[in-house]
Amino acid sequence: MTPTPDLESALEKASRAYEEFASRGLDLDITRGKPSPAQLDLAVDLFTQVTGDDYRTPGGVDTRNYGGLDGIIELREIFAPLLKVPAEQLLAGGNASLTLMAQALTFALLHGTAADSTPWGAGTHKLICPVPGYDRHFTLAESLGFELLSIPMDDEGPDLDAAQRLAADPTVKGMWLVPMYSNPTGITITPDRAAALAAMPAAAPDFTLLWDNAYALHHLRDEHPETIDILSLCAAAGHPERPWIFASTSKITHAGSGVSFFAGGPETMRWFTSNLANIAIGPDKVNQLRHLRFFKDSQGVIDHMRKHAEIIAPKFDAVLDALESGLGGTDLATWTKPDGGYFITLTTLEGTADRIVKLAAEAGVKLTPAGATHPYGLDPQGNVIRIAPTMPTLADVELAAEGLVACVKLASYEKLLAG
Numbered sequence: 311m312t313p314t315p316d317l318e319s320a321l322e323k324a325s326r327a328y329e330e331f332a333s334r335g336l337d338l339d340i341t342r343g344k345p346s347p348a349q350l351d352l353a354v355d356l357f358t359q360v361t362g363d364d365y366r367t368p369g370g371v372d373t374r375n376y377g378g379l380d381g382i383i384e385l386r387e388i389f390a391p392l393l394k395v396p397a398e399q400l401l402a403g404g405n406a407s408l409t410l411m412a413q414a415l416t417f418a419l420l421h422g423t424a425a426d427s428t429p430w431g432a433g434t435h436k437l438i439c440p441v442p443g444y445d446r447h448f449t450l451a452e453s454l455g456f457e458l459l460s461i462p463m464d465d466e467g468p469d470l471d472a473a474q475r476l477a478a479d480p481t482v483k484g485m486w487l488v489p490m491y492s493n494p495t496g497i498t499i500t501p502d503r504a505a506a507l508a509a510m511p512a513a514a515p516d517f518t519l520l521w522d523n524a525y526a527l528h529h530l531r532d533e534h535p536e537t538i539d540i541l542s543l544c545a546a547a548g549h550p551e552r553p554w555i556f557a558s559t560s561k562i563t564h565a566g567s568g569v570s571f572f573a574g575g576p577e578t579m580r581w582f583t584s585n586l587a588n589i590a591i592g593p594d595k596v597n598q599l600r601h602l603r604f605f606k607d608s609q610g611v612i613d614h615m616r617k618h619a620e621i622i623a624p625k626f627d628a629v630l631d632a633l634e635s636g637l638g639g640t641d642l643a644t645w646t647k648p649d650g651g652y653f654i655t656l657t658t659l660e661g662t663a664d665r666i667v668k669l670a671a672e673a674g675v676k677l678t679p680a681g682a683t684h685p686y687g688l689d690p691q692g693n694v695i696r697i698a699p700t701m702p703t704l705a706d707v708e709l710a711a712e713g714l715v716a717c718v719k720l721a722s723y724e725k726l727l728a729g
């Protein structure tokens with residue numbers, strides 16, 4: 311593009327606004343999707359739920375001792391309807407669903423799965439990765455030797471044709487999915503797209519949907535989509551063992567000391583627990599009992615999530631307002647407007663994400679590194695930025711969003727003038 315006086319003056323203005331922002335010497339961080347201290351405080355009563363003389367489950371299990379590999383049944387009964395799985399097909403584990411994902415994938419690599427006993431690790435093994443996606447999914451799979459194959463997403467979920475083309479290769483063993491309020495776009499897979507994924511032909515006999523429902527209950531608004539019953543959809547399509555469902559209370563109670571969940575078809579649960587039995591004697595049942603007493607029932611979880619929404623919805627709105635007032639009506643960027651989850655995705659002009667992240671860092675606003683949302687850290691368009699507004703205070707989120715807008719403008723006009 312030939313430089314025009316308009317563009318040159320826009321750059322000058324953007325540059326002045328950026329310098330003004332940077333001169334404030336701020337230190338803000340909107341990198342990781344962590345709950346804020348105020349959110350963690352909501353679950354302060356967890357600490358006092360189990361005492362030295364009151365540690366048995368309603369069924370009489372002494373939570374202090376070994377055993378109960380599946381987790382305590384009363385807690386599973388609370389979460390089963392929320393995750394749309396039968397309680398007998400839901401396992402409650404330790405503090406991290408990421409660990410359950412690592413375990414399930416490792417078992418599959420070493421021993422095959424419930425649907426096929428050939429170890430995935432016996433040959434080349436690949437996973438489909440809708441992008442932009444969750445960086446830890448990608449780094450976990452890469453560390454286990456999977457080849458990662460990116461496919462695009464639209465407003466209803468992953469591109470089905472692209473997924474189907476890749477799934478025709480028998481070395482493609484499965485697909486990462488964050489079905490509700492995806493990290494980082496906030497998109498929720500529609501029931502139709504989920505049904506299509508459940509029925510999708512695949513060459514691998516044990517093609518698996520890694521259905522990470524980390525944000526199933528994390529609504530920002532009163533009107534919200536329903537959790538999809540992927541187990542029934544897959545069973546109806548003749549693939550009862552296709553989904554591996556993951557979730558946790560990391561962003562419900564305490565991120566470092568929550569309870570994780572794994573669910574799947576009946577054979578998958580037998581397969582998972584028989585492998586798990588070789589590496590664990592039982593989960594932290596004391597913590598599970600704390601959670602059971604804290605929530606009391608499924609409604610208790612729903613009520614608790616409303617309190618989170620009251621804290622974090624204004625932070626999302628602050629970012630959206632700043633983006634709209636700073637960048638709305640320009641061709642410089644688009645962004646997602648999530649109804650839940652922990653992230654907003656900002657899409658900028660091609661090749662500007664890295665520059666924006668650097669400019670922001672120099673102006674005192676830490677952003678997730680550009681590229682983190684893609685396998686191998688490589689965003690081919692160089693234009694995706696993940697915004698995580700939950701952790702800082704509302705005032706800091708407002709400031710960070712203002713700074714971000716200044717960086718987007720500066721990097722965009724630099725790029726447009728450079729042609």
Ligand code: PMP
Nearest residue numbers: 406407408444488493524558560
């Ligand atoms: N899955 C997704 C999609 C996430 O965004 C996160 C947290 N950022 C996790 C899993 C991690 O969950 P956990 O704390 O249960 O390991």
